[in-house]
Structure formats: structure tokens, C-alpha cells
Amino acid sequence: MRTPQLVIPFVVASALAAAACGASAPTGEHGPSGPVVVDLDAAPPTLLSAYNLFTWAPTSGFEFNDRVVPYDVNTALFSDDALKQRAIYVPDGATASFDADQPLVFPVGSVILKNFYFPADFRAPGADLRLIETRLMVRHADGWHPLPYIWDETQHDAVLSPAGEVRAISFIDAAGASQVASYLIPERNQCQSCHGRQDSPGAAVELVLIGVKARHLNRAYDYGGRVGVRNQLDRLAELGMLTGAPAAAAIAAAYDFRSIEAGGPAVVPQAALDDAARSYLDINCAHCHNPQGVQGMTSQLFLNHDSTDLFHLGVCKRPGSAGLGNGGLVFDIVPGDPEASILYFRTDTTKVGAMMPLLGRSLAHSRGAELLHAWIAAMPANPCR
Amino acid sequence: MLHANGMLNKRAPLAMLLSSAGLFCGCGDDLLPNHFTAASCAEVKTRCVQVEGGDSAGLLTLANSIEAGTTIVLGPGTFMMTNQLTLRTAGVHLLGQGIDRTTLDFSAVTTQANGVDAVGDDFLIQDLTVRDAKKDGIRVESSKGVVFRRIRATWTTPSSSSNGAYGIYPVKSQNVLVELSRAENASDAGLYVGQCQHVIVRNNTVTGNVAGLEIENTQFADVHDNTAEDNTGGIVVFDLPGNPIVGRDVRVRNNIIRNNNHVNFASGGTVGSIPVGTGTFAMASRRVEITGNTYQNNKTGDIALISGLVVEPDSTKWTLPTASLSGTYADLALMPGATTGTVMNFRSENILVSGNHHTGSGTSPDLHDPLGIGALLAAQSDGKPVDSVLYDALEEPRFHSTDSSLNSNDRHICVGGNTGGTFASLDLREQSATSLVPFFRPAAPFKPFDCTALTGAPVGDVILP
Numbered sequence: 001m002r003t004p005q006l007v008i009p010f011v012v013a014s015a016l017a018a019a020a021c022g023a024s025a026p027t028g029e030h031g032p033s034g035p036v037v038v039d040l041d042a043a044p045p046t047l048l049s050a051y052n053l054f055t056w057a058p059t060s061g062f063e064f065n066d067r068v069v070p071y072d073v074n075t076a077l078f079s080d081d082a083l084k085q086r087a088i089y090v091p092d093g094a095t096a097s098f099d100a101d102q103p104l105v106f107p108v109g110s111v112i113l114k115n116f117y118f119p120a121d122f123r124a125p126g127a128d129l130r131l132i133e134t135r136l137m138v139r140h141a142d143g144w145h146p147l148p149y150i151w152d153e154t155q156h157d158a159v160l161s162p163a164g165e166v167r168a169i170s171f172i173d174a175a176g177a178s179q180v181a182s183y184l185i186p187e188r189n190q191c192q193s194c195h196g197r198q199d200s201p202g203a204a205v206e207l208v209l210i211g212v213k214a215r216h217l218n219r220a221y222d223y224g225g226r227v228g229v230r231n232q233l234d235r236l237a238e239l240g241m242l243t244g245a246p247a248a249a250a251i252a253a254a255y256d257f258r259s260i261e262a263g264g265p266a267v268v269p270q271a272a273l274d275d276a277a278r279s280y281l282d283i284n285c286a287h288c289h290n291p292q293g294v295q296g297m298t299s300q301l302f303l304n305h306d307s308t309d310l311f312h313l314g315v316c317k318r319p320g321s322a323g324l325g326n327g328g329l330v331f332d333i334v335p336g337d338p339e340a341s342i343l344y345f346r347t348d349t350t351k352v353g354a355m356m357p358l359l360g361r362s363l364a365h366s367r368g369a370e371l372l373h374a375w376i377a378a379m380p381a382n383p384c385r
Numbered sequence: 386m387l388h389a390n391g392m393l394n395k396r397a398p399l400a401m402l403l404s405s406a407g408l409f410c411g412c413g414d415d416l417l418p419n420h421f422t423a424a425s426c427a428e429v430k431t432r433c434v435q436v437e438g439g440d441s442a443g444l445l446t447l448a449n450s451i452e453a454g455t456t457i458v459l460g461p462g463t464f465m466m467t468n469q470l471t472l473r474t475a476g477v478h479l480l481g482q483g484i485d486r487t488t489l490d491f492s493a494v495t496t497q498a499n500g501v502d503a504v505g506d507d508f509l510i511q512d513l514t515v516r517d518a519k520k521d522g523i524r525v526e527s528s529k530g531v532v533f534r535r536i537r538a539t540w541t542t543p544s545s546s547s548n549g550a551y552g553i554y555p556v557k558s559q560n561v562l563v564e565l566s567r568a569e570n571a572s573d574a575g576l577y578v579g580q581c582q583h584v585i586v587r588n589n590t591v592t593g594n595v596a597g598l599e600i601e602n603t604q605f606a607d608v609h610d611n612t613a614e615d616n617t618g619g620i621v622v623f624d625l626p627g628n629p630i631v632g633r634d635v636r637v638r639n640n641i642i643r644n645n646n647h648v649n650f651a652s653g654g655t656v657g658s659i660p661v662g663t664g665t666f667a668m669a670s671r672r673v674e675i676t677g678n679t680y681q682n683n684k685t686g687d688i689a690l691i692s693g694l695v696v697e698p699d700s701t702k703w704t705l706p707t708a709s710l711s712g713t714y715a716d717l718a719l720m721p722g723a724t725t726g727t728v729m730n731f732r733s734e735n736i737l738v739s740g741n742h743h744t745g746s747g748t749s750p751d752l753h754d755p756l757g758i759g760a761l762l763a764a765q766s767d768g769k770p771v772d773s774v775l776y777d778a779l780e781e782p783r784f785h786s787t788d789s790s791l792n793s794n795d796r797h798i799c800v801g802g803n804t805g806g807t808f809a810s811l812d813l814r815e816q817s818a819t820s821l822v823p824f825f826r827p828a829a830p831f832k833p834f835d836c837t838a839l840t841g842a843p844v845g846d847v848i849l850p
Contacts, residue, residue, distance in 0.1 A: 318626070352519050
């Protein structure tokens with residue numbers, strides 16, 4: 001028998017998140033009954049509901065099919081303040097296998113899904129929700145197939161929309177200020193911009209997952225009901241959806257950004273500042289800026305968490321082809337001087353053509369930029385000349 | 386609306402065409418059903434889809450749904466795009482009705498986006514204009530077999546630092562042909578070939594850009610019969626530090642490089658330091674031939690051969706592990722790095738400059754470039770025009786201002802055949818505002834730089850498959 005899981009939307013500010021997660025009152029909505037449907041031989045369905053992965057209501061949030069397990073990541077990609085609800089589906093009788101550094105390896109037929117939604121007012125983040133899009137990655141024998149679905153105005157279903165859309169989205173932010181994002185629902189082909197990996201120049205570009213690495217998943221999650229708060233990796237293993245994982249305590253974890261979102265970089269202990277900043281760069285930048293990233297190779301700026309070469313990390317490095325992204329500055333990182341560092345400029349600015357990450361940001365992520373500012377400021381000063 | 390294989394289109398009623406959201410070109414013929422006059426699916430043997438002029442939503446849907454090997458024929462008119470046109474399929478051929486008849490306009494895009502952004506082998510783009518992209522006009526990356534033909538990448542507002550960076554931008558690609566195209570008003574480089582192998586760039590015109598035509602970290606490129614006019618710098622060849630594709634075998638021949646006196650409107654960076662009025666420079670480059678070009682009225686100067694240390698003085702940043710290098714490099718005898726198994730590529734060496742025509746240049750060097758190069762040249766020229774070819778002898782063990790025999794040419798810089806212009810060498814390291822060391826200005830044939838051929842074979846023809 002399938003028991004729907006109730007998941008209250010994740011909220012950015014940790015204090016609010018704690019309150020929301022505690023308030024797991026039943027809503028009267030029910031998760032989908034019957035099995036998840038993933039037909040790899042058919043053309044992808046036009047309507048998202050055909051997969052039977054989850055149900056959604058603007059007043060109550062998501063309820064997942066019981067083979068679909070929600071998850072969160074330690075530090076998340078900033079996407080114009082969108083709230084995100086992620087989940088994993090693994091077919092009955094199959095299991096994902098553990099990898100210490102690379103994404104977990106999923107069996108054919110698996111689906112990774114990510115919902116992007118906004119409350120009308122972030123000061124009341126559980127109310128008046130608008131679900132904008134659901135991105136699926138479906139595992140076929142020949143690799144991952146990306147499928148973007150856009151939710152209709154009635155919020156009843158989402159439609160497969162390969163062309164994507166740029167939509168003006170208005171909301172009140174957590175500080176009470178009005179924001180309007182030029183929110184990008186990517187074209188299907190844009191999925192490759194972040195999810196593409198090229199193992200060597202001239203090799204085919206392969207689609208890879210980003211968030212489902214052990215270091216991002218290694219954290220507690222409130223599953224509600226009788227399950228309660230559990231480590232995500234442990235929970236997947238318990239459910240038989242993940243094999244080969246050591247105990248979560250033995251696995252490195254990316255820095256948990258929630259405290260920074262709430263209190264700014266000042267709350268980060270000095271000894272943890274590097275880890276926090278590198279975790280932020282890893283999830284926000286390293287999908288391109290790594291030695292296998294199509295565009296990362298062009299720039300030779302590698303921001304993956306295990307990039308150790310200081311030059312390729314940007315220290316006193318002149319950008320290759322930043323165009324107007326250099327902001328009139330000379331070096332990617334000038335240690336001790338964030339205001340002179342292109343890396344800070346590009347992650348802080350909202351100038352179209354100059355900002356980073358390349359896709360999915362039109363607003364400033366002030367907490368992220370503040371963290372990078374603090375990280376560069378704390379480096380032993382070096383004028384790079 | 387989309388029409389498979391062109392047949393539907395020819396029978397489409399006029400009302401249907403007019404319902405399409407786009408603007409039409411003023412030509413009367415274009416309002417007739419059979420307006421795919423210059424290109425249509427009727428002539429295409431493979432999978433082919435036509436898109437009516439202006440149907441930008443249809444074009445985006447199509448681009449994200451096509452199978453490999455699809456030709457897309459765009460009708461006449463302007464496509465007001467809401468996002469970049471992203472192509473990630475092999476064998477896409479994107480054909481317009483002509484450089485002045487089909488336009489992809491990105492001025493209304495509100496997110497970060499290139500114009501056309503393609504990754505996929507066997508890519509062709511032809512007969513259209515890409516206008517006002519937020520970032521790069523047409524960026525084709527990591528692809529084998531790339532053709533740009535009769536296209537224009539442009540920005541409407543001249544000299545705006547908010548214009549996109551690169552107009553025509555093949556990068557990390559192999560077997561690239563760019564021909565009969567135009568690149569205008571880019572805030573960085575109009576036509577930028579970066580990190581590519583086997584490239585022909587011919588019969589193009591680049592105007593109003595900061596850098597007109599750039600060949601960066603590229604191997605085996607033939608750049609000929611182009612016109613670079615009214616840019617800050619005309620045609621430049623260089624390596625950047627830290628890139629494992631070490632540039633080599635670049636031929637710049639029979640181009641017209643004139644009046645490149647455009648204000649430098651870059652927002653900074655390496656191109657921001659190009660002096661106004663630069664014809665050509667080769668920096669951190671080897672096996673380069675600059676021959677048979679016409680240089681005219683470039684007010685700072687025509688040709689400079691310089692070390693990469695001019696822009697990145699820290700030689701350690703030019704260190705590359707040999708195991709990381711792309712293509713062949715053993716014959717280049719690159720300078721060894723400090724540790725075994727590494728090389729450094731900041732030197733410019735084994736360069737031929739020959740048979741160029743020089744008139745009217747070097748008369749008014751840029752006094753405001755950030756590196757102070759123009760001011761140095763002005764101070765050294767003593768009212769006379771700057772010499773046609775300048776060589777920074779930083780990497781020479783011996784430099785002397787007057788005695789030919791006390792100058793070395795260990796880097797094999799050959800200007801003996803460039804008798805149409807003058808030559809000077811200098812050691813930039815020794816120059817400062819308070820101590821001007823006179824340039825070495827030998828008469829033709831410019832001994833000891835009087836050689837007339839590269840070490841090893843001449844740069845060969847580029848033959849594309």
C-alpha cells in the first residue's frame with residue numbers, strides 16, 4: 001500500500017524553514033495513487049501528470065508518490081530566489097549506486113525532478129504559492145534526457161515546453177521589498193549549458209547530474225510523519241534506493257548554507273569560511289567552471305570544490321574572454337581585495353552580459369555575494385603585481 | 386508556423402502568412418506565399434523545416450525539438466527573440482534569405498544570453514543577420530566542422546560598452562570556415578577565433594569593434610582577403626596564459642587593415658589595453674606569417690611583435706604541463722618551464738613579416754592606452770611616424786640601439802622581405818618615463834632581422850575536409 005508523503009515547501013530563511021517544517025499539518029490533499037509511469041519507449045508525455053510523480057496545490061505544497069523521495073542539498077544554486085523542491089524516483093526493484101565524488105549512479109528508468117516555485121510574499125512562504133516549472137531528468141539507456149515542463153495558470157498541470165520561456169515574476173522578498181525577476185525557464189537545449197560534461201576536447205558532450213552527489217546530499221531532512229528527521233543518504237539506503245554507501249558520518253559534506261542565508265557570512269567561523277565559499281562556488285559555478293565543463297575549458301577558471309591550483313581557481317588570473325564581464329577589473333581574484341576581484345563583481349552585479357552564473361540569475365543573491373566578498377577579503381593580501 | 390519540407394509553405398494562404406507575428410521585409414515578393422526565394426527546403430535533400438519570418442516562438446520550439454541533421458530555413462523578416470537560439474544537435478544548417486532579409490534580433494531579451502549559441506558538429510549558418518545579442522552574437526563551441534557564410538553579427542549602437550563581447554565566435558572547434566561575413570560594433574572582438582584548430586577566415590569585413598579580428602590560442606589558421614577598418618585594433622594574433630592549445634601556424638595575408646582608429650570602448654580587460662590606431666600585433670605567438678597585407682592610416686602603428694609578458698608579466702602563469710597540450714608542439718621548441726615536463730609560451734618567435742604595403746600610419750600614437758605604449762612610441766618617434774614594424778626584443782639576449790652586430794635575433798624574427806616599410810626594435814623592459822633608450826632602427830633589409838623564411842617549413846595551406 002502506498003502512503004503519500006507530505007512535504008511542506010522548503011523555505012530559504014532557516015528560522016522560517018524550521019517553523020514551516022514543524023507545521024506538517026495534513027491538508028486534505030493526497031499524493032498520487034498507483035505507480036509512477038516512465039515509458040522510455042514512448043515520446044515524452046505532453047502533460048507532467050502522466051508520470052504520476054507527485055501532486056501539488058498552491059495552498060499545501062507537494063505530495064509525492066511513495067517511490068519518489070524528496071531531497072535537499074547543503075548549498076543550493078541560486079535561481080532568482082525561487083524555492084525548490086527536489087525528488088528522486090528509482091524504479092521498483094532497482095537501486096542507485098554510491099560514488100564518493102561523482103553523482104550517484106542511477107539505473108535506467110530513474111527520474112530526478114526539481115520544482116521551482118514562488119510564494120507571493122516570502123514573509124509568508126507557505127501561502128499563495130505559484131509553481132512555475134518542473135524540470136525532469138529521465139535516465140535512458142543512452143544517458144539522461146532533460147524535459148522541461150511549465151505549469152499552466154490554473155496550476156493543475158504542467159506542459160512539456162522545449163522552447164522554455166522568460167517570464168517576469170513579481171514577489172515580495174523576505175525583507176519586504178518588491179522584486180521582479182526576469183526568470184528564465186530554460187530551453188531544453190540550455191540544459192546542456194549546466195549539465196553538459198566533455199571529458200576531453202573533441203569528445204561528445206554527455207549530460208550529467210549536478211546536485212545528487214554525496215557531498216550535497218549528506219544532510220538531515222524532515223520526511224515528516226513516522227520517518228521524521230533522517231540523513232538523506234541513510235534514508236535512501238534504508239529504502240533500498242541506494243547501495244554501496246558508507247555511513248553518512250564517514251562521507252564529506254558540503255557546507256550548509258542555511259545559516260548564512262539567515263545571518264550572513266559573519267555567522268561562519270573563520271576556519272570554515274573557505275569551506276563555505278568553496279561549497280557555494282561548487283554548486284553555483286562549477287557546473288561550467290570545471291575542467292570538463294564546455295565553457296569552463298574556455299575560461300580555464302576551475303571552481304569545483306576539489307580544484308587546488310590557485311591560478312585556475314582565479315587567484316591573480318586574468319580572464320581569458322570575459323568581455324564586458326570584467327567590470328573594468330584585471331584579475332579574477334585579488335586576494336584580500338574583493339572589490340578589485342572580477343569573481344566578486346560578476347557574482348554581485350545584475351548587469352546583463354556581465355553577471356554570473358551565466359543562466360538563471362537576474363536578481364542579486366546578496367548572501368552569496370557577501371560570502372564571496374568575505375572569503376576574498378580574508379585571503380592574505382596580494383596585489384597580483 | 387512551421388512547414389515541413391517546404392511543400393506546405395508554398396500553398397500557405399496569404400492570411401496565414403500575415404498572421405505570423407513577425408515583421409516582413411519591405412520587398413513586395415516577400416508577402417507572396419512563395420517567398421522563400423533565396424533558400425527553401427525544396428533544394429535540401431535532407432531533413433528540412435521552414436520557419437516563417439518573425440515566428441520566433443516557432444523557431445525556439447523547433448530548435449529544441451529537432452533531430453540531428455536538420456536544416457532550418459528561415460523566411461524573410463525579423464525574428465524578435467525572447468531568449469538565445471540554443472542549438473545542441475549535430476548537423477544543423479541554419480539558412481536565412483540573405484544578410485539584409487532575415488534578422489534574428491535579440492534587443493528585447495531580458496536575461497543573459499548569446500544570440501545563436503551552438504554546440505554540434507557539422508554546423509552551418511548562412512545568409513542572415515544576428516543583431517543586439519546581450520553577450521556573444523554567434524557562439525559555436527566545441528564543434529567539428531563549422532561554417533559561417535554571408536552572415537552579419539552586429540550591434541545597433543556604435544561604440545557602446547554595453548554591446549555584446551564577440552560577434553562571430555567559434556571557440557574550441559575544429560575545421561572552421563568563416564567567409565563573406567561582417568562583424569560590427571562588438572565591445573570586445575568582432576570576429577574572434579578562439580582555441581580552434583584548422584581555420585580559414587576569408588573575405589570578411591570587420592568594422593566598429595574594439596578588436597576587429599582576433600586569432601587566439603589557435604593552430605593552423607589562414608586569415609586572408611579580409612578588410613579590418615575603423616576598429617581600435619585591426620587583426621591580432623595572440624596566446625593567453627594558461628591555455629593548453631598553444632597557438633601556431635597562423636597566416637595573415639592579403640588583408641586590408643586601415644583606419645583602425647576607433648575609440649577603445651571595451652570595459653577593460655586585455656582588449657581594453659589595445660592602443661587606438663593599432664593595425665596588427667602578434668603576441669605570445671609562433672610560426673606566424675604576416676604577408677602581402679595593405680596597412681593604411683592606423684595612427685599608432687601597423688605591426689607589433691611582442692612578448693606575452695607585456696600583458697602578463699608573471700612568467701609562471703605561462704607555464705603549461707606538456708601532458709596537457711593539444712596538438713603537435715614538439716617541433717616548436719617551446720621555452721622550458723621551471724619544472725620538468727612543463728613549457729612556457731609567452732615568447733613571440735619564428736615570425737615572418739614580408740611584402741606588406743604601408744602608407745600613412747603611425748602619425749599620431751594613442752597617448753592614453755593603459756600600458757603607455759602609444760605614449761612611448763610618441764616620445765621615441767621625435768615627430769616622425771612610428772616605424773611600420775616594431776619588435777619588442779625583451780626575449781633577446783642582446784639589444785643595442787645602434788650597432789647591428791650587438792643585436793641578437795635568437796627568436797628568429799624575419800622582416801627582411803618587408804622593404805615597403807621601416808623597422809625598429811626596442812627592449813620594453815629598459816624603457817621608462819624617465820629613461821628612454823633609443824630604438825634600434827636598421828635600414829632595409831634590417832639586419833640581423835633580415836631573414837625571409839620561417840625556421841622549419843613555411844606555414845602551410847589550411848585544407849578543410
